[in-house]
Amino acid sequence: MALDKNGIAQRIAQELKHGYYVNLGIGIPTLVANYIPGGIDVEFQSENGMLGMGPFPFEGEEDADLINAGKQTITALPGAAFFDSSTSFSMIRGQHVDLTVLGAMEVSDQGDIANWKIPGYMVKGMGGAMDLVASAKNIIVAMMHTNKKGESKLLRQCSLPLTGTKCVTKVVSNLAVMEITDKGFKLLERAPGVTVEEIQAATEGRLILEGEIPEMKL
């Protein structure tokens, strides 16, 4: 069975390591915070200016001055810090953030990503995504493998305006975990019950198969 959004988030959470500073994008990436593996400590950076982001506040405790990059009310954990936007992006461009997780409309098999604009239809802007993908060492994309029409979003070349080039390290989709290599998407894991053939059929970009492809453990 293909994963749902929570399943994708749960699988990505396995990539978290003790001591990581992590920036989570809007959408599926935000859900990763719900599945931090036991026994490790990580700290979440929000590019609007905080480290140590905590869960949503209890009802009645919302604070208009305390939001995340998705403009949602949140809380600060003990040890949190607030800072201004230029300091925040110093952390990002300066590669002080260990892992970036973000959503995408398209990813190419060379690691290009498109997630900010659909010409003639939707232009909301790139927010901090271009700064994040241009600098981060470790970028995991959380996405559905295909669009609503069933067309692949993992492509040989992106068709939409790019957010960044040759930057994605891994993709976790509802069907598979893939690593970006010089030769294309290297299939690492299958979602439970999903076959290699199904993943091949849903992937337009080059897909590399080496040996047995194990099922994800969730």
Add this chain to the structure above:
Amino acid sequence: MALNKQVANAEDAIKGIESRMTIMFGGFGLCGIPENSIAAIQNNGATGLTCISNNAGVDGFGLGVLLESRQVKKMISSYVGENEEFERQMLSGELDVELIPQGTLAERCRAAGAGIPAFFTPAGYGTEVAEGKEERWFNDKPHILEHAFDASFAFVKAWKGDTAGNLIFKSTARNFNHAMAMAGKITVAEVEELLPVGQLNPNEIHTPGIFVQRIYQGESFEKRIEQRTVRIK
């Protein structure tokens, strides 16, 4: 003696605003926006404004107010969702929109205030953002040249301030306010609480008063929440 930057109210604070000026507005979404100054600029009626702000407010609040009154000619932002009037004006061509990466937006503010005319950043290389810009490689990585902003006024909002213009922000309401305060030729700060000098601890100042030319206590702050998210007890 500390300098006294205090002005009586929003109306006095925006004196000198004229049509076709370039103006910065602090805030992220609706968090930490200079709502009293925005209201005063709407009353002032200046048109053809170029506004530099991370976002463009929502319908009826924040910079959405100046869009509705057709005072804005151009928006320079990183993210502009959540505003129907904005979208309508952009698609009809009434409003010119320049979208730039958020970190580049922040750094172009900081650079303006820090005497750095331009800088290289990796953000946007290989994308539409890089079109027409000088490209250079440093440390085996491609970068593009970005320039400091040039804004006549910067409007910022802080939690506490003193009459010398020193500012303290609360939580994530700091966002763009600090770098924009540095950048404005005339920086106007509105604060929730304005104190006499000596009442703020100098160790805890976020933005030193040298960056602020005018300061006033805002008459009222609605502090609207854009996305109210809570968990159940």
